[in-house]
Amino acid sequence: MSLTTWAGNRTYAAARVHEPRTVEQVQEVVAAARHVRALGTRHCFNDLADTPHDLVRLDGLEPDVVLDERARTVTVTGGTRYGTLARALHPRGWALHNLASLPHISVAGAVATATHGSGDRSRNLASAVAGLDLVTADGSLLHLTRADADLAGAVVGLGALGVVVRVTLDVEPTYDVAQEVHTDLPWDAVLEHLDEVTGSADSVSLFTDWTGPAVRQVWRKTRVPVGGTYEPRTDLLGAVPATGPLHPLPGIDPVSCTPQLGVPGPWHERLPHFRLEFTPSNGDELQSEYLVPRAHAVDAIEALRALGPAVAPLLQVAEIRTVAADDLWLSSAYGGDRVGLHFTWLPRQPEVEALLPRIESALAPFGARPHWGKLFAAVGAPGSDPADLYPRLPDFRSLVTRLDPTATFANPFVTRHVLAS
Ligand SMILES: Cc1cc2nc3c(=O)[nH]c(=O)nc-3n(C[C@H](O)[C@H](O)[C@H](O)COP(=O)(O)OP(=O)(O)OC[C@H]3O[C@@H](n4cnc5c(N)ncnc54)[C@H](O)[C@@H]3O)c2cc1C
Known part of the structure; x- marks a missing residue:
C-alpha cells in the first residue's frame, strides 16, 4: 500500500520504508543506506520528509519514557x-x-x-x-x-x-489550564490592542477568514494551579463569550475539540485545540503558515486582510498565534518574538499553490519565515538567499557538511530550500 502524508496530499516516493524496533536496528538501516530520511507521524504537507531512496519510521520503538x-x-x-x-x-x-x-x-x-x-x-x-x-x-x-x-x-x-x-x-x-472562547472580536480592537489581546492569557489564538468586521473566534488558555478554580472572564474588548463549545472550523461538530467554557483540567487536555482520540482539525485540508516579527504583526495582518477576497474562497479558517523568541538556528522565532499567520486551506492544492506567491509578496516586506512543514512557495523573496531570513543558515550549512559529509540525509526539499544559496 502506498504511504501518504497525513493530509493525503502527497504519496511518499521512497523505494523502501523501514520499521526498526530498536535503536540498534535504526543504526543498521542508516549504515546500510546510501540516502535515507527519518519519517515522523507524516503531518508535514510538503516533501520535507521525502526521498526517492529509503525512509525510516520510528513508531516501532517503545516510547521508553x-x-x-x-x-x-x-x-x-x-x-x-x-x-x-x-x-x-x-x-x-x-x-x-x-x-x-x-x-x-x-x-x-x-x-x-x-x-x-x-x-x-x-x-x-x-x-x-x-x-x-x-x-x-x-x-x-x-x-x-x-x-x-x-x-x-x-x-x-x-x-x-x-x-x-x-x-x-x-x-x-x-499545572491545569482553563480554556475559554469568545466570538466576534472587532478587527479595530484587534489592530489597536493586539498586545492586550495576545497578552490576556498564557496562550491566545484568533480564528478568522480575513474578511468581515470581526475576528470570528478567540481561544484563550490560562494556567491554573492543579485542582484550582477559575472564574471565566466575560470581558474581551467587545467580543461575545461563547455559551457552548465551538470548533474553529465553521459548521463542524466540536466533539474533537478540547474542553472549553473555562472549566480547568490537565494542561495536555487544554493546550492543544484537538483531543488525542479524534482526528484533529478537519483532516481534509492543507496548511500554510508564515511567522513575522512581532513589531510588524499589525501591518502584516492588514496586508492579509487586503487579500481577504482572494484568500477566503480557498480557506477553511486562518489562525493568528504568538511565539516567543529563541536561539535555535533554523527556528521561525530565531532572534525575536514572532506572530504566526496560519491558513487551513480547502484541499485544492493547485489553486492554493497558485495563490501562495501573492501571499508571500504581501508578507515579504516584513521578513516572513514560512513554517518548514507546511505549503509555501519560497523561503524569502524569489531569488533571495534564505540566509537573509536566517542569519545562522551559513552555520547550519557547515554543520550539515560536517555531520553528513556523504549527503546521506540530503533530499530535494532541503537542497532546494536550505542548502542551495
Ligand atoms: C492537523 C495538523 C495540525 C498542525 N498543527 C500545528 C501547530 O499547531 N503548530 C505547528 O507549528 N505546526 C502544526 N502542524 C505542522 C506539524 O506540526 C509539523 O509538520 C511537524 O513537523 C509534524 O511532525 P511529524 O512527526 O508528523 O513529522 P513528519 O512530517 O513525519 O516529518 C517532518 C520532518 O521531521 C523529520 N523527522 C521526523 N522524525 C525524525 C527523526 N526521528 N529524526 C530526524 N528527523 C525526523 C523528517 O525527516 C521531516 O524533515 C500541524 C499539522 C497538521 C497536519
Missing part, C-alpha cells in the same frame, strides 16, 4: 507522540511548557520543523530540547546536549543531520 526529576528533564524515543508523552508525565506530577494545536505529532518530527503552539511568553516546542541522540550517516550515535554549541543548530534540523532516536526535553511541575 525516562523522567529525571532532579534534572527536570524527560527522555523519550523520537517517534513518541506528544499525547503519549503527556499522559506519562502528568500523573507523575510533570508537564511540558506548551503543546501544538494537536497532540498527535511525533516529538522528533515536531521539533525538526520548529512546531509551535501559541503564547507571548511561550517559545516553540523545540526550545524545550535539552539533548538529542542522533544516528549519523555511518550508523554511529552522536549525543548532543546544551553544553555542545552544535545543539542549537541540530534541534530544528529538518531531518538533514541524521535520525533522532532519543530526545531529552525540559519538564516543569504539572
